[in-house]
Amino acid sequence: MKTTIAIVDDHELMAKALSGLVQKFEEYDVLYEVPGGNELIYMIKMKMVPDIVLLDINMPEMDGYDTALWLKNNYPEVKVLALSMNDKEESIVRMLRNGARGYLLKGCKPHELKQALDSLVQKGYYYTEYITNQLIKSLNPDTFKNPVDMLGLNERETNFIRLSCSDLTYAEIADKMCVSPRTVDGYRESVFQKMNVKSRVGMVLVAIRLKIFEI
Structure with a gap:
């Protein structure tokens, strides 16, 4: 059975491009694309719950931070992979605190996206060495107790x-x-x-x- 993915991005061209790319990966299937967090919540409440959410951060109305936190509180089994042009430490840390299992820059190469998806499926998270460094520098010591x-x-x-x-x-x-x-x-x-x-x-x-x- 394929791993299902929802794409949440208010830029339609980006969402379509991501969807087309993911569909080329044999193990994955895009359930739907939506422009924001509110639309994602609506789809999930309609019982269309994906395994993974590719989540943009900067969106109108309900941004990626709030969407990730809602998923963390209501559907913690859904794995969130943040996608952003923003590589600032505070953005990365805030998304991870809000439940994202990984953080990927939109300028990444296709094989990096595939690697991130595979890591989410196999390990439950995708932390590059850079992300790990940001976590250790910025998160409270008690965030990851083990x-x-x-x-x-x-x-x-x-x-x-x-x-x-x-x-x-x-x-x-x-x-x-x-x-x-x-x-x-x-x-x-x-x-x-x-x-x-x-x-x-x-x-x-x-x-x-x-x-x-x-x-």
Whole structure:
């Protein structure tokens, strides 16, 4: 069964372009396009509830912030992916606080949109390294009480991250964990994907910011 998507954007050309793009992805199906939050609520109350909402922020009457918050309070199972031209920290943080599971700039490439949708389906969220950095800098410490759960890390991966924050080589980490170097390679690939980083340095920085490892 395909994942259903609603597009909420007051710019008709943008909505149509997004719809056409999403329809090219085999796993997804656009249920409808609406120009604002009020129209989305009407459709949902008519029992047309999508799995994912692609939500613009700047809209008349009911903007993306209020729409995301309404969904969070009434249909928390609906995953919101914010789409905006605005990359300001306060906009990103406010949308995430209001329940958005990810934030994507409208200037992104098609493969980035596909990656974001896949991440929402598979993990329940889409946080790039940039978004994660903004969260850690700006959200209250209590917002995410358990970053390990937030990232979907298991006990072995968490232990691997903490050991990776030392000066041990990957071979030495494998020895300490009593596993093969190939198993450690598997932990590394899984952790990099879940943290959305591409290097050990990036992993360590995110681990420190999320307080998975404390200096």
